[in-house]
Amino acid sequence: MPENTVIIFGAGATxxxxxxxxxxxxxxxxxxxxxxxxxxxxxxxxxxxxDPVGGEELQALSKELTSQPPEVVDQxxxxxxx
Numbered sequence: 667m668p669e670n671t672v673i674i675f676g677a678g679a680t681x682x683x684x685x686x687x688x689x690x691x692x693x694x695x696x697x698x699x700x701x702x703x704x705x706x707x708x709x710x711x712x713x714x715x716x717d718p719v720g721g722e723e724l725q726a727l728s729k730e731l732t733s734q735p736p737e738v739v740d741q742x743x744x745x746x747x748x
Contacts, residue, residue, distance in 0.1 A: 672713030 699705065700718035709716035719727075731742060 689725075693725070694723075696721045 697720055700720075706716060732739065734742070
């Protein structure tokens with residue numbers, strides 16, 4: 667991964683915010699945003715590497731990360747807080 671890479675973890679696509687129906691609405695909105703032509707064009711214009719991951723995949727990743735042993739979760743929190 668290049669040194670100045672920014673990773674955006676879509677909180678709205680991964681957190682349970684108000685039940686399955688609301689979660690589906692948030693995931694759908696996130697997916698639509700990540701596929702927005704204007705957003706993609708702006709990322710290309712700025713020469714950003716743009717490789718979005720879908721909301722369902724982000725939710726699965728979130729579950730995998732948070733189901734780790736407590737010491738791994740603590741280390742992850744330290745790394746992400748920097």
